Amino acid sequence: xxxxxxxxxxxxxxxxxxxxxxxxxxxxxxxxxxxxxxxxxxxxxxxxxxxxxxxxxxxxxxxxxxxxxxxxxxxxxxxxxxxxxxxxxxxxxxxxxxxxxxxxx
Amino acid sequence: xxxxxxxxxxxxxxxxxxxxxxxxxxxxxxxxxxxxxxxxxxxxxxxxxxxxxxxxxxxxxxxxxxxxxxxxxxxxxxxxxxxxxxxxxxxxxxxxxxxxxxxxxxxxxxxxxxxxxxxxxxxxxxxxxxxxxxxxxxxxxxxxxxxxxxxxxxxxxxxxxxxxxxxxxxxxxxxxxxxxxxxxxxxxxxxxxxxxxxxxxxxxxxxxxxxxxxxxxxxxxxxxxxxxxxxxxxxxxxxxxxxxxxxxxxxxxxxxxxxxxxxxxxxxxxxxxxxxxxxxxxxxxxxxxxxxxxxxxxxxxxxxxxxxxxxxxxxxxxxxxxxxxxxxxxxxxxxxxxxxxxxxxxxxxxxxxxxxxxxxxxxxxxxxxxxxxxxxxxxxxxxxxxxxxxxxxxxxxxxxxxxxxxxxxxxxxxxxxxxxxxxxxxxxxxxxxxxxxxxxxxxxxxxxxxxxxxxxxxxxxxxxxxxxxxxxxxxxxxxxxxxxxxxxxxxxxxxxxxxxxxxxxxxxxxxxxxxxxxxxxxxxxxxxxxxxxxxxxxxxxxxxxxxxxxxxxxxxxxxxxxxxxxxxxxxxxxxxxxxxxxxxxxxxxxxxxxxxxxxxxxxxxxxxxxxxxxxxxxxxxxxxxx
Numbered sequence: 061x062x063x064x065x066x067x068x069x070x071x072x073x074x075x076x077x078x079x080x081x082x083x084x085x086x087x088x089x090x091x092x093x094x095x096x097x098x099x100x101x102x103x104x105x106x107x108x109x110x111x112x113x114x115x116x117x118x119x120x121x122x123x124x125x126x127x128x129x130x131x132x133x134x135x136x137x138x139x140x141x142x143x144x145x146x147x148x149x150x151x152x153x154x155x156x157x158x159x160x161x162x163x164x165x
Numbered sequence: 166x167x168x169x170x171x172x173x174x175x176x177x178x179x180x181x182x183x184x185x186x187x188x189x190x191x192x193x194x195x196x197x198x199x200x201x202x203x204x205x206x207x208x209x210x211x212x213x214x215x216x217x218x219x220x221x222x223x224x225x226x227x228x229x230x231x232x233x234x235x236x237x238x239x240x241x242x243x244x245x246x247x248x249x250x251x252x253x254x255x256x257x258x259x260x261x262x263x264x265x266x267x268x269x270x271x272x273x274x275x276x277x278x279x280x281x282x283x284x285x286x287x288x289x290x291x292x293x294x295x296x297x298x299x300x301x302x303x304x305x306x307x308x309x310x311x312x313x314x315x316x317x318x319x320x321x322x323x324x325x326x327x328x329x330x331x332x333x334x335x336x337x338x339x340x341x342x343x344x345x346x347x348x349x350x351x352x353x354x355x356x357x358x359x360x361x362x363x364x365x366x367x368x369x370x371x372x373x374x375x376x377x378x379x380x381x382x383x384x385x386x387x388x389x390x391x392x393x394x395x396x397x398x399x400x401x402x403x404x405x406x407x408x409x410x411x412x413x414x415x416x417x418x419x420x421x422x423x424x425x426x427x428x429x430x431x432x433x434x435x436x437x438x439x440x441x442x443x444x445x446x447x448x449x450x451x452x453x454x455x456x457x458x459x460x461x462x463x464x465x466x467x468x469x470x471x472x473x474x475x476x477x478x479x480x481x482x483x484x485x486x487x488x489x490x491x492x493x494x495x496x497x498x499x500x501x502x503x504x505x506x507x508x509x510x511x512x513x514x515x516x517x518x519x520x521x522x523x524x525x526x527x528x529x530x531x532x533x534x535x536x537x538x539x540x541x542x543x544x545x546x547x548x549x550x551x552x553x554x555x556x557x558x559x560x561x562x563x564x565x566x567x568x569x570x571x572x573x574x575x576x577x578x579x580x581x582x583x584x585x586x587x588x589x590x591x592x593x594x595x596x597x598x599x600x601x602x603x604x605x606x607x608x609x610x611x612x613x614x615x616x617x618x619x620x621x622x623x624x625x626x627x628x629x630x631x632x633x634x635x636x637x638x639x640x641x642x643x644x645x646x647x648x649x650x651x652x653x654x655x656x657x658x659x660x661x662x663x664x665x666x667x668x669x670x671x672x673x674x675x676x677x678x679x680x681x682x683x684x685x686x687x688x689x690x691x692x693x694x695x696x697x698x699x700x701x702x703x704x705x706x707x708x709x710x711x712x713x714x715x716x717x718x719x720x721x722x723x724x725x726x727x728x729x730x731x732x733x734x735x736x737x738x739x740x741x742x743x744x745x746x747x748x749x750x751x752x753x754x755x756x757x758x759x760x761x762x763x764x765x766x767x768x769x770x771x772x773x774x775x776x777x778x779x780x781x782x783x784x785x786x787x788x789x790x791x
Binding site: 084087088089091096157158160161162163164 | 765766767768769770773774777
């Protein structure tokens with residue numbers, strides 16, 4: 061696989077870093093578990109973009125395969141995460157991650 | 166002959182094991198008969214060995230039979246072996262013979278006790294231990310028997326384990342004996358180091374005088390502990406907590422005589438250490454006086470006899486110490502007869518009075534138990550050494566030997582022995598007159614019940630009868646001025662060091678007979694005819710009743726400092742350093758855990774922040790380091 065035409069790798073990385081930072085901030089700042097999960101997905105996608113960008117830059121398909129694996133894991137993680145959110149909602153627990161501090165030492 | 170000796174040794178052990186393993190499948194009385202039978206079999210074995218030895222001459226009268234090599238270490242080895250020689254056969258006959266009678270007597274005395282089977286298993290074990298001690302073919306095996314005698318005496322003294330006093334007495338006996346065991350073991354270590362052997366023959370070897378003295382001292386320590394001589398005598402009167410036949414067994418045929426046997430058996434080393442031999446004689450003389458004095462004020466029938474035992478063993482120590490081994494052994498034998506007789510006659514009295522032992526409550530028993538009265542009278546006369554009873558023949562020759570030892574020391578021992586004779590007459594017949602003469606006391610009239618002619622009565626009466634006969638005729642086998650078969654018999658093993666002149670013999674006989682009789686006369690005038698009042702000297706009486714404050718002194722010297730020191734260690738080291746450090750370690754770990762636990766906020770976002778910042782820091786570090 062040869063390197064394709066398009067923007068430089070640095071652009072991809074910039075977008076990837078932006079996405080990752082957005083996601084990370086979302087995880088850190090937001091308190092609604094749904095949004096936290098969403099932000100997690102954004103972080104993962106940031107990572108994926110970097111993988112694909114490098115793959116394209118280096119002409120190596122490994123990065124793309126890795127990105128596919130990340131997506132599969134992300135999908136299953138979302139299933140579990142959303143399942144937890146639904147279960148919390150059913151128990152009429154306030155959907156606020158700061159209130160879920162039962163594991164405090 | 167060799168088989169006879171092995172049968173003698175092993176049959177009580179077999180009985181002890183059989184009774185133990187048989188458990189409740191055998192009746193209580195069957196256990197008693199089994200133990201008795203095993204002791205009689207042992208006696209038969211001893212007789213076989215005796216007859217076998219009679220058929221030999223001189224040096225052939227020493228056979229070592231080795232079962233197998235027991236311990237090997239480097240160039241040292243010890244066999245599991247027994248020694249058959251005139252001395253061991255002499256002891257085998259006394260131990261198994263008198264032991265068998267006492268075990269037989271126990272069938273009657275212990276009748277109705279809850280744990281008779283255990284009792285008879287212990288008794289058989291005791292006889293076995295003592296036989297092992299006297300038959301041991303080397304010093305190591307002798308020490309094994311020595312220790313086992315201590316163990317079985319512990320078990321028997323504490324037989325009535327629901328009585329705290331009995332348990333305390335058993336522990337006391339064991340601890341006192343353990344001191345002796347330890348000194349003996351030390352002596353043996355020294356022997357192994359110097360001679361690389363524990364055969365009896367090694368004792369005759371050449372040692373430097375320091376080594377000989379130390380070894381002899383160690384052996385003397387063991388002998389003193391086992392034979393209840395000053396300063397390790399305090400366990401013996403307390404040992405009266407055991408059942409009366411146990412007292413008879415410990416005091417007459419076994420255990421306390423072991424010390425005398427040990428000295429005679431190892432006389433070769435004592436002859437190399439004459440100072441220690443003199444010390445043994447001196448301790449014996451001191452003990453016979455002290456015990457005789459204490460016996461004057463005791464009010465427990467068994468304790469009076471117990472102190473008389475101490476006193477008589479004192480005579481044996483004098484005899485063995487001055488080197489008159491045959492006379493010490495002869496007195497050991499006659500003492501076994503009359504002391505067993507006294508204990509067992511006292512046992513009949515105790516039995517008839519429902520376990521009452523206080524002589525102040527007794528009196529006038531002569532009319533109620535005339536046969537026991539005669540038995541007790543024979544035992545008492547033999548103890549005092551009145552012609553023609555057994556003690557007369559054996560005790561006087563010890564006194565003559567002390568005189569023949571010569572020097573001021575010999576005469577001192579001799580004088581002590583003579584004063585002891587006076588005391589013996591006094592305390593023996595004090596007991597005798599108080600218990601048997603006069604009118605029956607109120608207590609006696611109320612509680613006395615005579616022996617019935619059933620198994621109990623018969624097994625109590627016959628051994629006493631046999632011993633009464635032996636106490637009369639047992640001494641006739643040797644009368645030092647004229648004939649001495651015991652001396653001839655033991656000659657190859659223990660040649661006596663002293664041979665008293667004829668005038669010394671006769672002087673000792675006359676004086677001791679005179680003093681014994683005057684002791685009896687004084688006792689009679691005070692307690693029998695009540696013509697004299699009992700002299701009351703407050704401080705003397707208090708001293709005697711406190712047994713010369715030996716127990717108190719040992720408490721003050723050993724027990725109290727030990728407790729004080731232990732408390733000091735507890736307060737100074739144990740509590741602050743050892744036990745507190747454990748607690749502190751736990752506390753600190755918990756505190757540390759609490760500190761770390763604070764990091765666990767339970768807030769997911771802080772975790773995320775921690776992860777993110779850590780990654781950021783790591784990234785920066787990587788970049789910089791690169």
